[in-house]
Amino acid sequence: MSDEVTSTEAIAEAIEENPEATDPTVEAVEAVEEDFEELTQITFNDLGDLSFDDAVDRTMVNFDDGDLVRGTVVKIDNDEVLLDIGYKSEGVIPSKELSIRNDVDPHEVVSLGEEIEALVLAKEDKDGRLVLSKKRAQYERAWGSIESIKEADGIVEGPVIEVVKGGLIIDIGLRGFLPASLVDLRRVRDLAPYVGKTLECKIIELDKNRNNVVLSRRAFLEETQRDQRDRFLTDLKPGEIRPGVVSSVVNFGAFVDLGGMDGLVHVSELSWKHVDHPSSVVQVGDEVTVQVLDVDLSRERISLSLKATQADPWQEFADGHAVGELVYGRVTKLVPFGSFVQVAEGIEGLVHISEMAQQHVEAPEQVVTPGEELWVKIIDVDLERRRISLSIKQAAEGGTVSAEYQDLYGEHAFDEHGNYIGPELDEPTAGDPDVTGDAANDVASATDGQAVVEATETAAEEAPTE
Numbered sequence: 001m002s003d004e005v006t007s008t009e010a011i012a013e014a015i016e017e018n019p020e021a022t023d024p025t026v027e028a029v030e031a032v033e034e035d036f037e038e039l040t041q042i043t044f045n046d047l048g049d050l051s052f053d054d055a056v057d058r059t060m061v062n063f064d065d066g067d068l069v070r071g072t073v074v075k076i077d078n079d080e081v082l083l084d085i086g087y088k089s090e091g092v093i094p095s096k097e098l099s100i101r102n103d104v105d106p107h108e109v110v111s112l113g114e115e116i117e118a119l120v121l122a123k124e125d126k127d128g129r130l131v132l133s134k135k136r137a138q139y140e141r142a143w144g145s146i147e148s149i150k151e152a153d154g155i156v157e158g159p160v161i162e163v164v165k166g167g168l169i170i171d172i173g174l175r176g177f178l179p180a181s182l183v184d185l186r187r188v189r190d191l192a193p194y195v196g197k198t199l200e201c202k203i204i205e206l207d208k209n210r211n212n213v214v215l216s217r218r219a220f221l222e223e224t225q226r227d228q229r230d231r232f233l234t235d236l237k238p239g240e241i242r243p244g245v246v247s248s249v250v251n252f253g254a255f256v257d258l259g260g261m262d263g264l265v266h267v268s269e270l271s272w273k274h275v276d277h278p279s280s281v282v283q284v285g286d287e288v289t290v291q292v293l294d295v296d297l298s299r300e301r302i303s304l305s306l307k308a309t310q311a312d313p314w315q316e317f318a319d320g321h322a323v324g325e326l327v328y329g330r331v332t333k334l335v336p337f338g339s340f341v342q343v344a345e346g347i348e349g350l351v352h353i354s355e356m357a358q359q360h361v362e363a364p365e366q367v368v369t370p371g372e373e374l375w376v377k378i379i380d381v382d383l384e385r386r387r388i389s390l391s392i393k394q395a396a397e398g399g400t401v402s403a404e405y406q407d408l409y410g411e412h413a414f415d416e417h418g419n420y421i422g423p424e425l426d427e428p429t430a431g432d433p434d435v436t437g438d439a440a441n442d443v444a445s446a447t448d449g450q451a452v453v454e455a456t457e458t459a460a461e462e463a464p465t466e
Helices: 002-017 024-042 052-058 134-151 217-224 226-235 313-320 392-396 403-409 437-445 457-462
Strands: 068-076 080-084 091-094 115-122 130-133 155-164 167-171 175-179 198-207 212-216 241-250 253-257 262-266 287-296 301-305 325-335 338-344 347-352 373-382 387-391
Touching: 091 115, 115 134, 130 134, 134 155, 134 198, 155 175, 175 198, 198 217, 212 217, 217 226, 241 262, 262 287, 313 338, 313 347, 325 403, 338 373, 338 387, 347 373, 373 392, 387 392
Parallel strands: 091 130, 175 212, 262 301, 347 387
Antiparallel strands: 068 080, 068 115, 080 091, 115 130, 155 167, 155 198, 167 175, 198 212, 241 253, 241 287, 253 262, 287 301, 325 338, 325 373, 338 347, 373 387
């Protein structure tokens, strides 16, 4: 530098001695002198008592592991993002620490020049890098907000980001779990259509130590629809007939959507017949007509009946038959005190052991066997208790066949000698009896006006129809 200065001074002296010179070198020297003077002014010591290292340290931020810092995105790669937070080196945010969502593209989460907040995971990892997490910074901020919302019994909302076993994951600043049973007012079977939708939910469970947040959209819907539900329940009256759609089938019955709320049809109210399982009567999506049995305002429960809107087979049987008539049936079960005979669909009557034959009978199997088809006489109908008393013994003595058998076995179906001359029949069934053998003889001996022999009340009491 000293040699350069000396040369410059020599040139300057030459210019003073010959001011008329127009050599370009002279002009260059003048420019150098001006720049040198300006440089000496810029590099003038303005640090005071601070050393250069101390001055550099003062320009950098101070933080520890676990602190929240802010910075600017300066680079985005497929597996990481670089963030300038004013430290001696940029911080690295691994892709898995960018979002609570799994397998995201960093370019979809942040953009160049964007200012974001991050949590310090390590000031210096094994590779000497500053490692940060955007996800955990978001998580820390969200917890404080969510705890406040929970205390105030407020609402959170966020997009559904994933379907998992048993429910949905909602982004509320952290991963909130929404069980499938709490997605809607009724059970939702297909959760996939909810992905991407923004849902509003209530917080029903919060445990930061276990990182557990359980949400309920159903609670939110129930709260917002409370007035509507109250009006619906108040307007609903027992005895009303309402259309509905089966929303779910369970072991103890079926739930029916009435257009505002679900009501339960207990298994005992599904059919007049015995029901092994509700699914044998109704399926989800079936349109049904039900009768309102009861409305419990305090518990917000509605009891419904499907069978109440259908014809009662016992009433139909009682309306279409009279005591003393002959009907054809099938033996369904033997019991010590007699046998049960099915005389219509879903209708069984009891033949007491005393009404099985003219002679004394020790056991029912001495007279009949399960599955056997035969004629029986109606000797009592108790509609209120749903019991029918039948007699094989009195059927053999004769009587009038019931209306459904008149075309086949009325008086016109037999000649004066008692021979059957009615229409030819196909294979015999319980509703279409054989016209040969004992069955035909029994009918042939039946005559209108036969006296009705009453069954004893004791027999009916001892052996009620199932």
